[in-house]
Amino acid sequence: MRSPRVPEMATQEVQPNETLTHLKTESDTLKTKLEEERAKLHDVELHQVAEKVDGLGQFIMKTRRTLKGHGNKVLCMDWCKDKRRIVSSSQDGKVIVWDAFTTNKEHAVTMPCTWVMACAYAPSGCAVACGGLDNKCSVYPLSLDKNENLAAKKKSVAMHTNYLSACSFTNSDMQILTSSGDGTCALWDVESGQLLQSFHGHAADVLCLDLAPSETGNTFVSGGCDKKANVWDMRSGQCIQSFETHESDINSVRYYPSGDAFASGSDDATCRLYDLRADREVAIYSKESIIFGVSSVDFSLSGRLLFGGYNDYTINVWDVLKGTRVSILFGHENRVSTLRVSPDGTAFCTGSWDHTLRVWA
Amino acid sequence: MTINTLARGGWDREQMACFQKMEKVIVAMQDPDMGMKMRNQRLLITVIPHAMTGRDMITWLIQKYCICEEEALHISGMLVRYGYVYPLKEPRSLVLRPDESPYRFQSLNLFPLWINSFPSYMPSAIYLAKKNIRKQGELMEYEKERYSVLHKRINHTWDFVVMQAREQLRASKQRRKADRIVLECQEQAYWLINRPQPGAHNVLDMGLERPNNLSARVTLVSDIITFVKYSEQYQNHDPIMQGCLPSNPWISDDTAHWTMNLQIVPIPSRLRVERWSFSFMELLNDIMGRREFMIYLEKEFSAENLCFWQACEDIRHGESSRIVEKVEEIYKNFLTPGAARWVNVDSKTMDKTLKGIRHPHRFVMDDAQMHIYFLMKKDSYPRYLKSDLYKNLLAKAIVPQETKKR
Numbered sequence: 001m002r003s004p005r006v007p008e009m010a011t012q013e014v015q016p017n018e019t020l021t022h023l024k025t026e027s028d029t030l031k032t033k034l035e036e037e038r039a040k041l042h043d044v045e046l047h048q049v050a051e052k053v054d055g056l057g058q059f060i061m062k063t064r065r066t067l068k069g070h071g072n073k074v075l076c077m078d079w080c081k082d083k084r085r086i087v088s089s090s091q092d093g094k095v096i097v098w099d100a101f102t103t104n105k106e107h108a109v110t111m112p113c114t115w116v117m118a119c120a121y122a123p124s125g126c127a128v129a130c131g132g133l134d135n136k137c138s139v140y141p142l143s144l145d146k147n148e149n150l151a152a153k154k155k156s157v158a159m160h161t162n163y164l165s166a167c168s169f170t171n172s173d174m175q176i177l178t179s180s181g182d183g184t185c186a187l188w189d190v191e192s193g194q195l196l197q198s199f200h201g202h203a204a205d206v207l208c209l210d211l212a213p214s215e216t217g218n219t220f221v222s223g224g225c226d227k228k229a230n231v232w233d234m235r236s237g238q239c240i241q242s243f244e245t246h247e248s249d250i251n252s253v254r255y256y257p258s259g260d261a262f263a264s265g266s267d268d269a270t271c272r273l274y275d276l277r278a279d280r281e282v283a284i285y286s287k288e289s290i291i292f293g294v295s296s297v298d299f300s301l302s303g304r305l306l307f308g309g310y311n312d313y314t315i316n317v318w319d320v321l322k323g324t325r326v327s328i329l330f331g332h333e334n335r336v337s338t339l340r341v342s343p344d345g346t347a348f349c350t351g352s353w354d355h356t357l358r359v360w361a
Numbered sequence: 362m363t364i365n366t367l368a369r370g371g372w373d374r375e376q377m378a379c380f381q382k383m384e385k386v387i388v389a390m391q392d393p394d395m396g397m398k399m400r401n402q403r404l405l406i407t408v409i410p411h412a413m414t415g416r417d418m419i420t421w422l423i424q425k426y427c428i429c430e431e432e433a434l435h436i437s438g439m440l441v442r443y444g445y446v447y448p449l450k451e452p453r454s455l456v457l458r459p460d461e462s463p464y465r466f467q468s469l470n471l472f473p474l475w476i477n478s479f480p481s482y483m484p485s486a487i488y489l490a491k492k493n494i495r496k497q498g499e500l501m502e503y504e505k506e507r508y509s510v511l512h513k514r515i516n517h518t519w520d521f522v523v524m525q526a527r528e529q530l531r532a533s534k535q536r537r538k539a540d541r542i543v544l545e546c547q548e549q550a551y552w553l554i555n556r557p558q559p560g561a562h563n564v565l566d567m568g569l570e571r572p573n574n575l576s577a578r579v580t581l582v583s584d585i586i587t588f589v590k591y592s593e594q595y596q597n598h599d600p601i602m603q604g605c606l607p608s609n610p611w612i613s614d615d616t617a618h619w620t621m622n623l624q625i626v627p628i629p630s631r632l633r634v635e636r637w638s639f640s641f642m643e644l645l646n647d648i649m650g651r652r653e654f655m656i657y658l659e660k661e662f663s664a665e666n667l668c669f670w671q672a673c674e675d676i677r678h679g680e681s682s683r684i685v686e687k688v689e690e691i692y693k694n695f696l697t698p699g700a701a702r703w704v705n706v707d708s709k710t711m712d713k714t715l716k717g718i719r720h721p722h723r724f725v726m727d728d729a730q731m732h733i734y735f736l737m738k739k740d741s742y743p744r745y746l747k748s749d750l751y752k753n754l755l756a757k758a759i760v761p762q763e764t765k766k767r
Contacts, residue, residue: 049585053593061601064611073568083619084610101610115569133569163569172678181571189681196681196723205571215642215734217677225571235724248378249571258591267378275585282585289426289436291382302595303588304602311379312439321589328432334562344622346600347611353566361601361611 046273046283050321056304059317059327064347065359067098069105074351075132076166076338080121083344087128088351089116095130097142100349100359109140109150118167118178129157129176131164137178139190158188165207170217170234177220177234179206185222187234199232201239208252214259221262223250229264229274243274245281252296252339256320257303263320265294271308271318285318287325296338301345309336309350315360331358380443386436387445390421391466397421402463404449407539412449412465415458434459442564447550449542455553468547483522486511488552490526503558594639598632606630606761613764621761624648631758638746641738653754657745665702666733666741669695673730677723688721696729706732 072092079086084101093114097107113134120129122139131137137158140150158164162181169176170187175196179185185199185206204225212219219240223229229250231241248267255262261275261282270286271294285306292312299306305326306318315329315336334353341348347361390397402412415437422433437457440446441464448454449463457464489508493500500508512519533541557563597603610616621630629649637644637653644650651667658664669691676687695704696714706714710728717725745751 044582044585046585046588049582050589053589056602101616117569170678171674174678174680191680191682194681207571213642235727256588256591257595258587260587260591269379269382278585287426289422289428289432291386291436291439292379300599300601302592302599302602304592304596304599312435314435321592330431330435341601344600344619345598346605346609346618348601359611361609 044282046275046321047323053321055322055324056319056326061317061327061329061360063331063358064361065100065103067100067103067357067359068355069096069098070094070355070357072355073334073353074337074355074357075115075117076119076130077340077349077351077357078119078121078128079340079342079349080125081123081343082125083342083346085121085125086349086357087119087121087130088338088357089119089130089132090355091115095119095128095140097128098357100357107142107150109154111138115163118164120167120169120176122169122173123171124173127173129167129169131158131167131178133163135160135162135164135180135182137164137167137176137188139176155190155193157190157193158186159193160184160186162205165205166209168209168211170211177209177211179209179222179224181205183224185209185220185232197234197237199230199237199239201230201232201242202226202228207249210253210255210262212255212259213257221253221255223253223264223266225249227266229253229262231262231276241276241279243281245272246270248293251294254298257299257301263297263299263306265297265308267293267311269293269310271297271306273306273320283320283323285316285323285325287316290316295336296340298339298341298348300341300348307339307341307348309339311335313352313354315339315350329360332356383440383443383445386440387466389425390418395425402449404463404542407542409449409463409465409539409543412463415460415462415464418446418457418464419459430459442554442562444550444554447546449546452546452549453553455550465543465546467550482511482515485552485556486515486522487525487529488548490522491530494526494530501558507556598636604763606632607764615764617761617764621759628757628759629754631755631760634751634755634758637751641742644742644745653750654742654745657748657750658741660750661741661744663741665695665704666737668702669704670730670733670737673726676726677730681723684723685721688718688725691726692718704729704733705736 070088070090071094072090074088074090077086077088084099085097086100087095087097089095091114093111093116095109095111095116096105098105111130113132116130116132118131122128127139127141129137129139136156139155139157141153143150157176158178160178160180160182164178164180166179167176174190176188176190177185178188183202183204183206186195187197188194189196202224206222206224209220209222218234219231220234221229221231227244227246227248227250229243230239233240246264246266246268250264250266252265253262260277261273263271263273265271269290269292270284272281273283275282292310294308294310296309297306304320306320308316308318310316313332313334313336316325317327319326332350332352332354336350336352338351339348347359349357349359351357397413397417399411399413401408401410402414418437419430419433422428422436423430434457441448441455441457445467446464447467449465489504489511493508533544554564600609605618607617608615610618622633625648637647637650644654655664655667658667672691676684679687694700694702706729710732714726714729
């Protein structure tokens, strides 16, 4: 990021070299020193603790279903709680609801904008939310009547000042959490469209978010182009924790099943695990031969495996505890843009710029 | 907002990261000591110097990065697709053939990273003009279209374009055949990638622009060991790791597993009932678990706790418009002294909650809800797990037979 030219302050007291650049260098030096000191205290890494754990054998996962029907890049997908239906959205504005098990399309909506980057299934299974370049998040109730025009029942819920990058229902159909290119996240009341809480703190576009599965269910994590992953209190709107170790945009964040940690995927071609109680990064998942950015990550049900969808069309499967790569999966013919494990952990689904979705098991 | 990468100038952060990494690989490949062995490759009757075969590249990648052949093929395929390496045989087909097909490294000034520093149209126009002259008008359809579009756009400098094209062609005629072939292949590969045929795979499509730049306690083993413990506990429940009974529906095409695990079933599966003992949250998150727990609490005469907790959840996640009405209901049923289902909250929390109720909002019940939640978690929940009710359910629970995979 290019910093603007700062004029020298014209006071007598100020030394010529007390410019913004100098102060920034100083703060960077202090940061490095601090990290060196912390390292001396022997912070433990996850793979060290997991040395005695049994390694994983060969994993054979294949494409079990291919969903064809989008006419352009698939950008996002989400599972229904019934473990077999999914909703997907694409660059040409189409949002499709599928029964992934039979590969039948059940509903289709054409949004009035292109690049529908976010879509989500409501917990009840009766509605879907989506948005993108229209800067909004809209909710469509799913009708049982195939002839009914879904677009007519559309409800506009969220309004941002830039593109919508991600959306998620909270524990019910009544609230939606959104993230946007305008650098903020927001919580909305679906019925009234009212803004319940907004979250400020990212210095650039926010690209992803995930809700915590914790007992108190009050926090969520977001990742952005400022390379930061922020944890927020949904009640107060405060950023309660922040992690900045990635070297490039964070495209995806996902909580570990227990809620004690979360994983992130970035354009710097690495995935990382952050422990919330230790308040630091505890694992990096990377390999010299992996060159392209990660677009999306998700855990298997036990949290032992981390699946990453990459911009070089592959899926890498990681042993979360040992930090090693267990498997690499080929199949898509263009970038993998979205990846989610099914609610009961029996499979995971990927969406790609090759216009298709695949279910793997 | 522009979406087309080729139309905008300036660096894209995303491109930088992976291009830098690919360049690292290319540099390593050309290292005089540890890099690839280059030799003369034969192309029909011409000998091309400083070339390598597809097979060489794959072998080198396998050795350097300790990967399998499939992955090496994939990575080297990317290097060709992005133009860092170009084919000498069949130059229009940018694929890596794992055989004796010859390839060369692209010259520095034609690396993808340099596209954005060119004034957009000039190099493309000169290339097409050259091709037009050489092939005497026999360009491909999409090239013809581009040619006429460019002609219209930079009409004022068209003479310059044609002059440059003629000059370059004349210079190339004076080169040795080997150099000429190499240069033609270089150029061909470069333009195939940077001005792809409509409908062809465009590797430089980077998606939407992201223009908005607006700016210690030591970790102990005991902190991190929870991940090891959690994964071990849930391993048998992870279908991708251990499979699931009777079979994984996606693999066997049999939905029995889902039928047996519907939200409400007459007899739950053993794994499911076991999971309720992992944490209080697991019990509450499962509708059947919650129901069973309620039955137990009713026997203990403390069911009002769970009812209260559920009512509070309903406020937290429900419609904004019904908050006031729901808070009143809760007050009437659970908090008023002498209420039928009065909950036992400590006096400090009760005072705070009653004060808050005067101005009801979504989180007004949070403190009281948490107090009751932890009460159930520490007291009723452990006793439920030891109860006959739970033990009998576990004993009766189904363990499905495994059916053969397809």
